Structure formats: C-alpha cells, structure tokens
Amino acid sequence: xxxxxxxxxxxxxxxxxxxxxxxxxxxxxxxxxxxxxxxxxxxxxxxxxxxxxxxxxxxxxxxxxxxxxxxxxxxxxxxxxxxxxxxxxxxxxxxxxxxxxxxxxxxxxxxxxxxxxxxxxxxxxxxxxxxxxxxxxxxxxxxxxxxxxxxxxxxxxxxxxxxxxxxxxxxxxxxxxxxxxxxxxxxxxxxxxxxxxxxxxxxxxxxxxxxxxxxxxxxxxxxxxxxxxxxxxxxxxxxxxxxxxxxxxxxxxxxxxxxxxxxxxxxxxxxxxxxxxxxxxxxxxxxxxxxxxxxxxxxxxxxxxxxxxxxxxxxxxxxxxxxxxxxxxxxxxxxxxxxxxxxxxxxxxxxxxxxxxxxxxxxxxxxxxxxxxxxxxxxxxxxxxxxxxxxxxxxxxxxxxxxxxxxxxxxxxxxxxxxxxxxxxxxxxxxxxxxxxxxxxxxxx
Ligand code: HSE
Numbered sequence: 001x002x003x004x005x006x007x008x009x010x011x012x013x014x015x016x017x018x019x020x021x022x023x024x025x026x027x028x029x030x031x032x033x034x035x036x037x038x039x040x041x042x043x044x045x046x047x048x049x050x051x052x053x054x055x056x057x058x059x060x061x062x063x064x065x066x067x068x069x070x071x072x073x074x075x076x077x078x079x080x081x082x083x084x085x086x087x088x089x090x091x092x093x094x095x096x097x098x099x100x101x102x103x104x105x106x107x108x109x110x111x112x113x114x115x116x117x118x119x120x121x122x123x124x125x126x127x128x129x130x131x132x133x134x135x136x137x138x139x140x141x142x143x144x145x146x147x148x149x150x151x152x153x154x155x156x157x158x159x160x161x162x163x164x165x166x167x168x169x170x171x172x173x174x175x176x177x178x179x180x181x182x183x184x185x186x187x188x189x190x191x192x193x194x195x196x197x198x199x200x201x202x203x204x205x206x207x208x209x210x211x212x213x214x215x216x217x218x219x220x221x222x223x224x225x226x227x228x229x230x231x232x233x234x235x236x237x238x239x240x241x242x243x244x245x246x247x248x249x250x251x252x253x254x255x256x257x258x259x260x261x262x263x264x265x266x267x268x269x270x271x272x273x274x275x276x277x278x279x280x281x282x283x284x285x286x287x288x289x290x291x292x293x294x295x296x297x298x299x300x301x302x303x304x305x306x307x308x309x310x311x312x313x314x315x316x317x318x319x320x321x322x323x324x325x326x327x328x329x330x331x332x333x334x335x336x337x338x339x340x341x342x343x344x345x346x347x348x349x350x351x352x353x354x355x356x357x358x359x360x361x362x363x364x365x366x367x368x369x370x371x372x373x374x375x376x377x378x379x380x381x382x383x384x385x386x387x388x389x390x391x392x393x394x395x396x397x398x399x400x401x402x403x404x405x406x407x408x409x410x411x412x413x414x415x416x417x418x419x420x421x422x423x424x425x426x427x428x429x430x431x432x433x434x435x436x437x438x439x440x441x442x443x444x445x
Pocket of ligand 1: 162163164165166200205304305
C-alpha cells in the first residue's frame with residue numbers, strides 16, 4: 001500500500017472496440033492500480049463522435065467531448081491515448097499532444113508504420129515518450145520484450161504471424177480443404193474479416209506491424225513502404241494440401257532479418273516446415289518468433305486483436321508512463337529516435353526456394369518449353385508433380401526449385417506467362433529457409 005496517491009490524468013481519444021476496452025479495464029482495476037502503484041489513474045476526458053456510446057461507458061458532461069482539441073489542450077492531461085486509427089487526424093493529434101508535452105500511447109500501426117521515426121524525434125525534442133505496445137501483435141507484449149527485456153541481444157530475426165484474419169483464413173483452408181473465397185465469405189459472416197478485407201488479406205496490416213517491430217528490433221528506420229508485401233488471395237486449397245504432403249504449412253508471415261547484406265523485411269505467404277513452432281499457430285491467434293544472438297529462439301503467442309487483449313497492451317503502456325510520471329522519473333523510452341540507418345536489402349536479392357503452380361495444357365510435350373524457361377533463367381528444378389485436372393484440357397503442375405534469386409524468378413514468371421502452353425501462373429510461394437533464421441545465435445553454437 002502506498003502512502004500518497006498521485007493522480008495521473010489520461011485523455012482517451014476513440015471509444016470504439018479498443019477504446020471501450022481501455023475504459024472498462026481502467027474502471028475495473030482502478031483501485032488495484034491505486035494500491036499497487038499509488039497512482040490514481042483517471043480518464044479525465046474521453047473523445048468520440050458517438051455521444052451515446054460515450055455515455056454507456058460513463059463519459060458525460062465535462063468528461064466527454066467530440067473535439068479532440070479539447071483533450072490535447074487540457075493542461076491537466078498527462079497522457080493522451082489515441083485509438084482512432086488511420087493517418088488523419090491521428091497525425092495532428094500526435095503532433096499537438098507531443099508538442100504540448102504530453103506522452104502518447106497508441107495502437108495506430110498505419111501511422112506509426114510510416115512515421116514512427118519523425119514522431120519519436122518530436123517526442124524526444126519535447127521530453128516525452130510514445131508507447132505503442134498495442135500496435136503490433138495486439139495483446140502480446142512483443143514491443144516491450146524487444147525494447148526492454150531483449151535489449152541485451154543483437155536481434156537477428158523477427159518472424160511473425162501478425163494478422164489474425166489471414167491466419168484464420170489459412171488455418172481453415174488447411175483444416176477443411178476449402179478455397180480462399182469460400183472461407184473469406186464465411187469469415188466476413190462470422191466477423192473475423194472486414195467487409196472490405198483488403199488491409200488484412202493483401203498484407204497491408206502485417207506490413208505496418210513488421211515495419212514497427214523491425215525498427216524497434218534493429219534500432220533502425222524501416223517504414224511500411226520499405227516492406228515487400230504480397231497477400232494471400234492467390235493461395236488455393238490445392239497449394240495448401242500439396243504443401244502439407246511435402247511437410248510444409250502455408251502462413252502469411254512478416255519476416256525481418258538483419259543480414260550482412262542489409263535488412264531484409266517482407267510480408268508474403270510462406271511455406272515453413274510443419275514442425276516449426278510458428279506452423280502450429282492456428283485460427284485468429286498471433287505469434288512473434290524472435291531470435292537474439294544471446295537468447296536464441298523465443299516465441300511470443302497470444303491474441304493479436306480484440307477489445308480486451310488490445311486494451312491490456314494499451315493500459316500496460318499507460319501504467320508504465322503513469323508510474324514514471326508519479327515518481328518524477330524520466331520515462332523509459334519505448335521508441336527512441338533510431339541511432340542508425342541500416343541499409344535495406346531489396347526483395348530482388350532474396351535467394352530462396354520456390355513452389356510454383358502452373359495451369360498448363362494437358363498434352364504431350366507441354367512441359368518442355370516450361371522447363372526451358374526455368375533453365376534460361378538459371379533456376380534449378382528439384383521436383384515436378386502433376387496435381388489435378390483443371391478442366392478444358394488443362395492441368396495443374398507444381399514445380400519446386402532449388403534456391404534461386406527472386407529477380408530471376410520474377411523474370412522467369414513473365415516468360416512463363418507468355419508461353420502458349422501456360423494458361424496461367426496460378427501461384428508462386430516462397431519456401432523459407434528457416435535454418436538461416438538462427439544463424440549467428442550464440443545459443444546455437
Ligand atoms: N485486422 C487485424 C488482424 C487486427 O486481423 O489481425 C488489428 O490489427
């Protein structure tokens with residue numbers, strides 16, 4: 001029990017799924033925070049457009065506003081929590097709050113994925129902090145782990161299932177042998193996918209999250225635009241079944257590696273061995289696999305979205321700030337301005353094995369020009385199998401390659417598409433060299 005309570009005032013902007021969760025978690029535990037930390041954590045003012053929703057959460061009169069300026073202009077507010085998402089007016093909220101000396105807590109991956117460095121500098125200039133645990137991996141305390149608990153390591157690899165919607169879809173395609181469109185429609189009906197699923201299924205959401213995590217892990221600048229991005233629309237049930245038969249599963253991974261030739265950061269459907277720890281992460285759950293040079297392999301697992309899991313991460317950040325504020329301590333930074341700018345490695349320089357499924361004419365000699373294209377681009381084939389009859393004189397043929405350069409695969413793909421015998425290049429899936437993820441970890445030596 002603390003002798004004296006210090007009131008820390010919070011301004012909460014956004015009362016949607018996560019904002020509502022934050023209000024409820026703080027209301028539920030406020031007495032415990034007071035007892036444990038000597039902090040009276042008070043949501044002094046909440047901002048939302050929907051007054052009815054605000055009233056349901058207990059915000060009326062002076063504690064409610066529809067204008068975010070009222071929150072950032074309030075001199076008594078110590079911490080602003082931004083939970084509206086998107087770039088505007090979130091950018092303006094960050095700028096106004098930081099320049100008026102308020103700490104920021106946010107789950108805004110779209111904003112932080114693009115502007116984390118600039119905003120972190122602005123925060124540092126004004127002696128305040130940005131904390132963003134909820135922006136990647138929802139309730140999983142991965143940002144804290146990278147920034148604090150693992151800071152004694154050089155982080156070599158971060159590989160994550162960072163999007164619950166796509167993991168749900170791929171898991172069901174795998175378990176039930178269903179195709180993408182069918183599962184997507186069902187996921188939308190059940191509320192696992194948005195009516196406009198683009199941000200999730202095309203990899204935008206995961207790209208923002210891996211940009212944030214790699215910036216923090218490698219102490220360098222990686223923005224969403226630096227992340228190579230490919231979604232899961234072209235992955236079929238046939239691909240997933242074929243992957244299984246060869247000992248792989250297909251996951252949408254955000255992969256970030258600090259290699260000698262630069263930071264390699266990408267989001268794409270990936271085949272990984274079925275016995276890898278990430279392969280067993282199913283449904284809407286998230287997981288982040290991290291390799292540090294000292295710690296070796298670690299994995300953090302949990303709910304990547306949802307009202308209370310995400311609120312858990314937000315409130316953790318708020319309490320860390322409130323604890324430091326109440327002791328007049330310098331707040332431990334979660335995002336510092338980055339000390340270095342590491343070169344980024346182009347996707348063209350990736351060398352990996354590939355799975356390629358082509359729909360080709362089902363006739364004698366049809367594969368000869370196809371094999372020729374691979375040879376012309378210096379791509380060595382390790383396996384060919386005919387999968388299924390695609391109807392109308394076509395069949396699906398799968399090629400597995402030895403390691404090849406992405407740039408060669410990209411140009412081979414163009415030539416394959418131009419062949420008369422090829423109806424279409426149905427899917428190209430990278431087979432990740434997971435052994436490389438742990439290279440350089442002393443724990444493995
Ligand atoms: N749309 C995200 C997901 C959750 O499906 O994981 C919020 O980041």
